[in-house]
Amino acid sequence: xxxxxxxxxxxxxxxxxxxxxxxxxxxxxxxxxxxxxxxxxxxxxxxxxxxxxxxxxxxxxxxxxxxxxxxxxxxxxxxxxxxxxxxxxxxxxxxxxx
Numbered sequence: 001x002x003x004x005x006x007x008x009x010x011x012x013x014x015x016x017x018x019x020x021x022x023x024x025x026x027x028x029x030x031x032x033x034x035x036x037x038x039x040x041x042x043x044x045x046x047x048x049x050x051x052x053x054x055x056x057x058x059x060x061x062x063x064x065x066x067x068x069x070x071x072x073x074x075x076x077x078x079x080x081x082x083x084x085x086x087x088x089x090x091x092x093x094x095x096x097x098x
Contacts, residue, residue: 001042001043002040002041002042002087002090003040003041003042004039004040004041005037005038005039005040005041007041008020008041008071008081008083009021009026012024012026012072026071026072027071029069029070029071029083030069032069033067033069035066035067035085036066036067036085037083037085038067038068038069038071038083038084038085039083039084039085039087040083040084040085040086040087040090041071041081041082041083041084042081042082042084042090042094043079043080043081044079044080044082044094044097044098045078045079045080045098046073046074046075046078046079046080047080047097056097059096060093063092063096064084064086064089064092064093065086065088065089066084066085066086066089067084067085067086068082068083068084068085068089068093069082069083070082070083071083
């Protein structure tokens with residue numbers, strides 16, 4: 001399922017009031033990578049990107065038209081939320097990394 005930015009914020013506000021608010025630390029990844037903020041979000045089983053960081057982000061930069069950022073990783077519940085600036089990048093990303 002692909003969520004819009006507003007829907008993604010609501011998921012986190014449902015967990016704890018204020019967690020999805022614009023001034024929440026949830027949005028720190030927007031500032032970590034120059035460019036537009038993510039507008040589309042998917043939840044996947046944790047990728048463990050730290051094990052292949054160079055190859056992973058290199059592939060993302062070369063293969064995707066926009067940017068991808070990790071917004072939340074919960075290994076206990078096996079949920080990781082990734083944000084995308086371009087919705088059309090999600091299918092290719094999921095095919096490569098899922």
